[in-house]
Amino acid sequence: MSTLTEQTASNLRQRYDELLAEQPKLRIRDAALALQVSEAELVALDCGDSVTRLSVDNWSEFVKELKPLGRVMVLTRNEHCVHEKTGEYENIAAHGGKIGLVTGKVIDLRLFYDEWDLAFAVESKGRDGASLRSFQVFDAAGQAIHKVYLKNETGLDAYQAIVEKYRSIDQSTEQIVGSAPALEEDQPVSEATAKSFLDGWSQLKDTHDFYPLLGKHKVSRLQSMVLAEGRFTQKVSNDTAKRVLELASERGISIMVFVGNEGAIQIHTGPVNKIVGYGEWINVIDPDFNLHLKEPGIVSSWIVEKPTVDGVVHSLEIYDNQGRIIAQFFGARKPGIEERQDWRDLVAELKA
Known part of the structure; x- marks a missing residue:
C-alpha cells in the first residue's frame, strides 16, 4: 500500500x-x-x-x-x-471508552474504538x-x-x-496512511492445549464467552473450527450461506446475520425476504436490510454448536482464504430464550 x-x-x-x-x-x-x-x-x-x-x-x-x-x-x-x-x-x-455498543429496534452494532483513526x-x-x-x-x-x-x-x-x-484545521487533499498490519500466523496447538480448549468449550454458558476462550488458549477462530471438528463443528459446502438465506426466506425464519471487520461488527435480526444472485454476489435486498456476499471469497464453511444456559446454540460461520471470518448466521434469539425450532430444523438439514 x-x-x-x-x-x-x-x-x-x-x-x-x-x-x-x-x-x-x-x-x-x-x-x-x-x-x-x-x-x-x-x-x-x-x-x-x-x-x-x-x-x-x-x-x-x-x-x-x-x-x-x-x-x-x-x-x-x-x-x-x-x-x-x-x-x-x-x-x-x-465500555471503558474502547468498546461501543449500539442497540435498538433495527441498528445493532459492536464498535472497537482502538481501530478507529x-x-x-x-x-x-x-x-x-x-x-x-x-x-x-x-x-x-x-x-x-x-x-x-x-x-x-x-x-x-x-x-x-x-x-x-x-471540523479539522487540516483540510489538505493529502492523507498519510500506514501499512495494514500483517495477519498473525496461527501457532501450533499442543494436545494438552487442545484438550483444555475443548473442555472449556463444553462448559460455555453464553455465546459471548467464546471469544475470551479463544484468547485464553491462544487459538484462532479458524483453528477452533478444525480442533472441534466432529464434536462441536462440522465442515459443510461453501454454498451453505446461500442455502441458509434462501431457506430462511422461503420458510419465513427470522435469523441473525453478523458481519464485521477489526473495528466494527454489524448485526441484522429478523427475516430475510428478497434473495437475488448477481454475478459473483448473493444479495439480500429488503427495505431496511441489504447484504452483499461475494461467494468466491468463501473458502471454508462450518456449522458450529455452542452450549449455553439456554441450550445448544447453532450457527454457520464462513471464512476467507486468510482465515478471517466473513459472516456468521444464527437463528434470531435473545438471552434467556431457547433457540428457535425452525432454525434448528434448518441446521439439521444442512448438517445432513
Missing part, C-alpha cells in the same frame, strides 16, 4: 480521474485496489470541496452525536461481505443523482470501518452541527 509521502495528491487525483473516465461506475473501494492506495486517500482528495476531514479525540462521544441524525443507513463491511441497515441510533453505550464527512451523488451525506470512519491504514448515511432531511441540521464541531 503506497502513501502520499511517495506520490502527490495531484498525481493521484489525475490517476483516479482517468480511471473513473474509463470505468464511471467503479466503486471507490475497487478504485483504491486498482490504484494500490487506500480508500481514505481517495476520499481525502476532495477535502475542502465535497469532503470535510474531521478531528475526533473521543470516538465514544462522537458516536453519541449520531443519535439526533434520526433515520440513517449504516454500512459495515469486510473484503467479501457488505452489511447495510437502515434505522436509527437508539441506545448508545460505551480517521473520519470524514462526505457529500456525494447517488446513482439516482440524489445527494448523499455521510460520515465515514477509517483505520490507520485507510481501510473503511464504518459508514453512516443520512436518510432524512430532518437530520440535516444535526449533521451540519457535527461537521462544524469536529
Whole structure:
C-alpha cells in the first residue's frame, strides 16, 4: 500500500480521474485496489470541496452525536461481505471508552474504538443523482470501518452541527496512511492445549464467552473450527450461506446475520425476504436490510454448536482464504430464550 509521502495528491487525483473516465461506475473501494492506495486517500482528495476531514479525540462521544441524525443507513463491511441497515441510533453505550455498543429496534452494532483513526464527512451523488451525506470512519491504514448515511432531511441540521464541531484545521487533499498490519500466523496447538480448549468449550454458558476462550488458549477462530471438528463443528459446502438465506426466506425464519471487520461488527435480526444472485454476489435486498456476499471469497464453511444456559446454540460461520471470518448466521434469539425450532430444523438439514 503506497502513501502520499511517495506520490502527490495531484498525481493521484489525475490517476483516479482517468480511471473513473474509463470505468464511471467503479466503486471507490475497487478504485483504491486498482490504484494500490487506500480508500481514505481517495476520499481525502476532495477535502475542502465535497469532503470535510474531521478531528475526533473521543470516538465514544462522537458516536453519541449520531443519535439526533434520526433515520440513517449504516454500512459495515469486510473484503467479501457488505452489511447495510437502515434505522436509527437508539441506545448508545460505551465500555471503558474502547468498546461501543449500539442497540435498538433495527441498528445493532459492536464498535472497537482502538481501530478507529480517521473520519470524514462526505457529500456525494447517488446513482439516482440524489445527494448523499455521510460520515465515514477509517483505520490507520485507510481501510473503511464504518459508514453512516443520512436518510432524512430532518437530520440535516444535526449533521451540519457535527461537521462544524469536529471540523479539522487540516483540510489538505493529502492523507498519510500506514501499512495494514500483517495477519498473525496461527501457532501450533499442543494436545494438552487442545484438550483444555475443548473442555472449556463444553462448559460455555453464553455465546459471548467464546471469544475470551479463544484468547485464553491462544487459538484462532479458524483453528477452533478444525480442533472441534466432529464434536462441536462440522465442515459443510461453501454454498451453505446461500442455502441458509434462501431457506430462511422461503420458510419465513427470522435469523441473525453478523458481519464485521477489526473495528466494527454489524448485526441484522429478523427475516430475510428478497434473495437475488448477481454475478459473483448473493444479495439480500429488503427495505431496511441489504447484504452483499461475494461467494468466491468463501473458502471454508462450518456449522458450529455452542452450549449455553439456554441450550445448544447453532450457527454457520464462513471464512476467507486468510482465515478471517466473513459472516456468521444464527437463528434470531435473545438471552434467556431457547433457540428457535425452525432454525434448528434448518441446521439439521444442512448438517445432513
